[in-house]
Amino acid sequence: MSRIDGLFERLRGQGRTALIPFVTAGDPQPDVTVALMHRMVAAGADLIELGVPFSDPIADGPVIQRATERALAAGVRLRDVLEMVRAFRTQDTVTPVVLMGYLNPIEIMGVETFAAEAAAAGVDGALVVDVPPEEAAELAGKLRPHALDLVYLLAPTSDAERIARIGGVASGFVYYVAVKGVTGAGNLDIDGVGAKLAEIRARIPLPVGVGFGIKDGESAARVAAVADAVIVGSAIVERIEALMETPAAIADAVADFIGALRQAIDAADRRREAP
Amino acid sequence: MATIADEMQQPVAAEAVQTGYHYPDANGHFGRYGGRFVPETLMHPLAELTDAYERYLKDPAFLAELDNDLRDYVGRPSPLYHAERWSRELGGAQIFLKREDLNHTGAHKVNNTVGQALLAKRMGKTRIIAETGAGQHGVASATVAARMGLECVVYMGEVDVARQRANVYRMRLLGAQVVSVKSGSRTLKDALNEAMRDWVTNVDNTFYIIGTVAGPHPYPAMVRDFQAVIGREARTQMLERSGRLPDVVLACVGGGSNAIGLFYPFIDDADVRMIGVEAGGEGIASGHHAAPLCAGKPGVLHGNRTYLMEDENGQIAATHSVSAGLDYPGVGPEHAWLKDSGRAEYIAVSDDEALAAFHGLTRTEGIMPALETSHALAYAAKLAPTLRRDQTIVVNLSGRGDKDMDTVAQLDGIVL
Numbered sequence: 001m002s003r004i005d006g007l008f009e010r011l012r013g014q015g016r017t018a019l020i021p022f023v024t025a026g027d028p029q030p031d032v033t034v035a036l037m038h039r040m041v042a043a044g045a046d047l048i049e050l051g052v053p054f055s056d057p058i059a060d061g062p063v064i065q066r067a068t069e070r071a072l073a074a075g076v077r078l079r080d081v082l083e084m085v086r087a088f089r090t091q092d093t094v095t096p097v098v099l100m101g102y103l104n105p106i107e108i109m110g111v112e113t114f115a116a117e118a119a120a121a122g123v124d125g126a127l128v129v130d131v132p133p134e135e136a137a138e139l140a141g142k143l144r145p146h147a148l149d150l151v152y153l154l155a156p157t158s159d160a161e162r163i164a165r166i167g168g169v170a171s172g173f174v175y176y177v178a179v180k181g182v183t184g185a186g187n188l189d190i191d192g193v194g195a196k197l198a199e200i201r202a203r204i205p206l207p208v209g210v211g212f213g214i215k216d217g218e219s220a221a222r223v224a225a226v227a228d229a230v231i232v233g234s235a236i237v238e239r240i241e242a243l244m245e246t247p248a249a250i251a252d253a254v255a256d257f258i259g260a261l262r263q264a265i266d267a268a269d270r271r272r273e274a275p
Numbered sequence: 276m277a278t279i280a281d282e283m284q285q286p287v288a289a290e291a292v293q294t295g296y297h298y299p300d301a302n303g304h305f306g307r308y309g310g311r312f313v314p315e316t317l318m319h320p321l322a323e324l325t326d327a328y329e330r331y332l333k334d335p336a337f338l339a340e341l342d343n344d345l346r347d348y349v350g351r352p353s354p355l356y357h358a359e360r361w362s363r364e365l366g367g368a369q370i371f372l373k374r375e376d377l378n379h380t381g382a383h384k385v386n387n388t389v390g391q392a393l394l395a396k397r398m399g400k401t402r403i404i405a406e407t408g409a410g411q412h413g414v415a416s417a418t419v420a421a422r423m424g425l426e427c428v429v430y431m432g433e434v435d436v437a438r439q440r441a442n443v444y445r446m447r448l449l450g451a452q453v454v455s456v457k458s459g460s461r462t463l464k465d466a467l468n469e470a471m472r473d474w475v476t477n478v479d480n481t482f483y484i485i486g487t488v489a490g491p492h493p494y495p496a497m498v499r500d501f502q503a504v505i506g507r508e509a510r511t512q513m514l515e516r517s518g519r520l521p522d523v524v525l526a527c528v529g530g531g532s533n534a535i536g537l538f539y540p541f542i543d544d545a546d547v548r549m550i551g552v553e554a555g556g557e558g559i560a561s562g563h564h565a566a567p568l569c570a571g572k573p574g575v576l577h578g579n580r581t582y583l584m585e586d587e588n589g590q591i592a593a594t595h596s597v598s599a600g601l602d603y604p605g606v607g608p609e610h611a612w613l614k615d616s617g618r619a620e621y622i623a624v625s626d627d628e629a630l631a632a633f634h635g636l637t638r639t640e641g642i643m644p645a646l647e648t649s650h651a652l653a654y655a656a657k658l659a660p661t662l663r664r665d666q667t668i669v670v671n672l673s674g675r676g677d678k679d680m681d682t683v684a685q686l687d688g689i690v691l
């Protein structure tokens with residue numbers, strides 16, 4: 001069983017919701033990331049989403065755009081990100097890692113080369129933001145033999161037909177983008193999310209993670225009440241940015257924040273389990 | 276002259292049989308290029324847009340309204356002018372200029388914004404967004420928004436805001452909000468990124484008017500169809516004038532909309548050479564240019580697969596051109612396809628060659644072209660002497676040069 005499937009099966013057995021932090025690999029500098037990943041796991045992260053820097057991140061808001069620019073300025077490229085995962089795996093063979101990014105850096109490496117090298121490095125899946133199922137055939141075909149999941153986005157604008165189509169090709173989990181907007185954008189409409197998740201669950205048997213607009217324990221708890229995984233990105237990256245001049249302080253600050261999210265999610269899970 | 280309504284009412288299937296060329300396919304692919312590489316949030320809105328565009332481009336009432344607007348508001352048909360003096364000076368082929376500079380707002384861009392704005396209105400959208408480089412597309416978008424009473428936000432890179440100040444002011448006079456984009460290279464590609472982000476966020480009430488034949492399907496096909504009026508008119512005008520088709524059709528290529536607008540109606544005329552001219556900047560060898568078809572490789576950016584300027588890691592490269600409207604690292608996917616298939620040729624001319632052509636046409640014909648257009652003219656000036664006097668070249672005079680006064684003066688060491 002893959003690490004991702006194993007994770008969600010275990011959590012389901014425990015009645016718990018996964019916490020998935022996102023950080024941009026190499027932000028604000030390359031040597032921060034691997035240690036940060038370990039600290040996030042220790043603080044309660046279940047799966048790590050690692051952003052691969054790309055020069056033109058059309059789906060990202062200002063916070064992650066700036067993280068991307070810092071990482072690019074520090075020289076971080078797709079190959080370096082794979083090296084970070086390889087280093088992470090020398091100490092952690094359990095926590096799934098999903099790369100999140102855009103297609104062009106993968107294509108220029110060669111989709112086949114990427115699939116082989118990512119699998120060898122210990123990557124579990126990829127979420128390629130600008131590849132909807134209609135354009136995914138080649139990528140999916142090359143990832144599958146290496147047991148890499150291709151994680152798809154779903155959005156408030158995805159109608160029943162699109163949900164079914166994505167359900168037909170997705171593996172691992174699906175990622176519901178809770179707001180119309182870019183990463184870091186505004187206001188979570190939790191009732192709307194709940195209704196949409198019901199629609200998604202009726203058509204897709206995989207776990208559903210929810211991200212975009214979750215910024216604190218309270219919003220995390222509200223999402224945990226309806227989702228299988230809570231995905232938090234910009235709120236973490238903001239904390240990294242605030243400490244970019246003192247990188248040694250980043251891991252502590254992020255771990256504190258992850259710990260708080262974890263507590264809020266666990267409390268929500270207990271409330272849900274209680275009769 | 277046949278109206279668009281006349282020509283477009285021919286059933287699409289019959290047209291395909293007649294013309295042979297029938298790209299893109301239903302998913303927006305031109306061979307391996309094009310497609311729809313966007314975040315999931317935009318997939319449904321793009322499908323809605325495709326439906327509306329396919330429906331209205333067969334709707335007689337819509338086409339009649341478009342015809343009226345193109346005639347009375349834009350000023351079409353635009354003249355085909357025989358540049359006799361310039362042709363004589365160059366000593367070869369006869370050069371004809373398709374005068375898109377005489378359109379309302381001074382460039383070909385308005386052909387497309389009039390069409391997309393009509394579509395926006397039919398789709399019930401109340402807000403228009405656009406990206407712009409030189410500012411011509413921004414002005415053309417702000418213009419149609421003013422006319423239709425739609426809110427308008429134009430994204431423009433900070434670098435371009437500085438070098439096209441007159442156009443920024445024009446847009447503001449027209450009631451548009453101009454947002455100066457400070458991310459990335461602060462030019463056209465970043466303006467497009469920012470417009471996409473706006474669209475993802477405000478997709479319910481907002482229509483994104485892309486200014487060139489790039490972006491996800493249906494934009495490359497839709498913008499082409501709105502710009503193809505250029506080539507349809509030019510073809511008819513040449514036949515009326517000389518009884519035969521031109522030997523060469525020639526246009527500058529930024530994203531590629533004025534070029535495809537001229538080329539498209541000639542695609543099945545195998546004897547007509549189609550030549551697109553990219554921005555060679557300081558020379559291809561210098562690396563400081565904006566010529567993805569001449570010196571780039573295929574990749575994915577802004578929703579489609581096409582030729583790109585990128586580094587060995589797939590990061591999009593900084594571009595350079597003296598003309599803001601050509602300063603873009605990608606190009607419309609149909610041009611990528613026309614290049615690979617060999618149907619069209621693409622070459623690049625340098626900043627200096629373009630400037631020389633700018634001055635050349637201004638002095639010999641009293642027509643001051645845009646710096647973008649000057650790239651096409653520079654290659655026409657090279658090509659004409661190699662052809663016979665009875666051969667003809669149609670150059671798309673895509674826009675007028677008023678907006679470039681500051682840039683040209685500065686390069687000439689003059690303070691205005």
Ligand SMILES: Cc1ncc(COP(=O)(O)O)c(C=O)c1O
Nearest residue numbers: 411487529530531532533600674
């Ligand atoms: C006058 C003029 N010509 C050409 C272009 C290049 O665009 P395209 O290649 O889409 O025609 C521009 C873009 O701003 C322009 O203003």
